[in-house]
Amino acid sequence: xxxDLTPQQQAFRDEVRAWxxxxxxxxxxxxxxxxxxxFDLAWQARQHEAGWAGISWPTxxxxxxxxxxxxxxxxxxYARADxxxxxxxxxxxxxxxxxxLMAHGSEQQKAHHxxxxxxxxxxxxxxxxxxxxxxxxxxxxxxxxxxxxxxxVTGQKIWSSYADVADHQELLVRTEPGSERHRGxxxxxxxxxxxxxxxxxxxxMAGDLEFCEVFYDAVRIPLGDVVGEPGQGWTVAxxxxxxxxxxxxxxxxVRLARHVDALVDxxxxxxxxxxxxxxxxxxxxxxxxxxxxxxxxxxxxxAAGVSRVERTGVPGAQGSMVRVMHSELSQxxxxxxxxxxxxxxxxxxxxxxxxxxxxxxxxxxxxGGTSQIQREIIAERVLGLPRSR
Numbered sequence: 001x002x003x004d005l006t007p008q009q010q011a012f013r014d015e016v017r018a019w020x021x022x023x024x025x026x027x028x029x030x031x032x033x034x035x036x037x038x039f040d041l042a043w044q045a046r047q048h049e050a051g052w053a054g055i056s057w058p059t060x061x062x063x064x065x066x067x068x069x070x071x072x073x074x075x076x077x078y079a080r081a082d083x084x085x086x087x088x089x090x091x092x093x094x095x096x097x098x099x100x101l102m103a104h105g106s107e108q109q110k111a112h113h114x115x116x117x118x119x120x121x122x123x124x125x126x127x128x129x130x131x132x133x134x135x136x137x138x139x140x141x142x143x144x145x146x147x148x149x150x151x152x153v154t155g156q157k158i159w160s161s162y163a164d165v166a167d168h169q170e171l172l173v174r175t176e177p178g179s180e181r182h183r184g185x186x187x188x189x190x191x192x193x194x195x196x197x198x199x200x201x202x203x204x205m206a207g208d209l210e211f212c213e214v215f216y217d218a219v220r221i222p223l224g225d226v227v228g229e230p231g232q233g234w235t236v237a238x239x240x241x242x243x244x245x246x247x248x249x250x251x252x253x254v255r256l257a258r259h260v261d262a263l264v265d266x267x268x269x270x271x272x273x274x275x276x277x278x279x280x281x282x283x284x285x286x287x288x289x290x291x292x293x294x295x296x297x298x299x300x301x302x303a304a305g306v307s308r309v310e311r312t313g314v315p316g317a318q319g320s321m322v323r324v325m326h327s328e329l330s331q332x333x334x335x336x337x338x339x340x341x342x343x344x345x346x347x348x349x350x351x352x353x354x355x356x357x358x359x360x361x362x363x364x365x366x367x368g369g370t371s372q373i374q375r376e377i378i379a380e381r382v383l384g385l386p387r388s389r
């Protein structure tokens with residue numbers, strides 16, 4: 001793997017840096033609700049108008065068809081410019097729904113949805129997890145019964161980020177009565193304005209209303225909105241999750257490196273219990289040094305993953321290694337920030353948003369597949385070990 005950029009890639013970096021420098025929004029993103037939706041869609045539309053939306057999407061689907069290396073360059077410069085967090089209202093459409101439709105959708109589904117996702121005209125949410133089917137997704141029970149040319153859905157989903165402001169949901173339901181585990185599942189596009197859909201926002205401990213639970217009471221969905229074939233939803237869902245575990249979180253990994261640098265500066269400026277700068281506390285200094293080393297290692301793992309995708313064209317199970325390391329390291333970094341801040345960290349409006357991120361990062365080892373599930377994937381698919389159960 002050659003880590004040096006070619007002249008063309010360096011020129012691309014310069015172009016990205018210049019555009020972001022001139023266009024990154026100067027006012028903060030609203031925390032949640034309709035205001036957050038409008039902010040995110042407007043920022044996505046601005047990127048699309050300038051040709052920066054869907055950098056790695058194929059050109060036939062409206063993207064630029066550029067390499068994963070160029071995608072990583074975009075992520076690095078995006079974080080450097082302190083641009084709005086890209087894990088926002090547009091994330092599911094851009095990184096789950098859109099890529100899944102490219103792989104499995106009908107021509108009509110692609111033509112209708114993909115341009116709207118790229119242009120910032122639609123918000124998608126995910127309808128996978130249930131109260132009794134989180135990490136063990138194959139145990140889901142939300143039912144879809146075929147009635148003529150419609151699918152009638154009844155059940156409940158939970159942890160559906162931005163469902164309260166979404167236009168569409170990627171929904172996984174069980175359509176074969178009596179089926180178990182991976183069999184009999186169907187992946188379908190749900191219009192969130194369909195009668196029988198009820199969304200209840202959940203306020204998390206960081207104070208945000210991002211998560212939602214969704215209830216379905218005999219919701220009728222046209223069979224034309226099934227993606228792939230009925231009963232083959234597990235295959236479709238796994239492609240959805242592979243995109244998430246591939247390059248979709250590269251931007252957050254780059255942003256974490258920026259947070260570690262900012263934490264070192266914070267420790268230099270913040271007095272500890274003895275009045276000296278916190279960084280002069282040997283234990284704090286050692287933890288900061290370890291965080292810097294670990295985030296550097298994470299960057300190397302990310303670069304290796306991008307190189308692998310560039311070579312093979314598909315994200316592999318090694319993405320779970322990056323996922324585990326990133327989520328657990330992020331929690332350690334933000335816990336260290338609380339120790340640096342001391343009593344100042346008790347306020348949600350603590351400097352630079354450290355307390356809010358600390359509380360939010362408790363979900364990092366749960367969302368998108370728990371650390372335990374990621375370790376199972378690593379053990380089986382990377383190390384070739386037998387299943388633990």
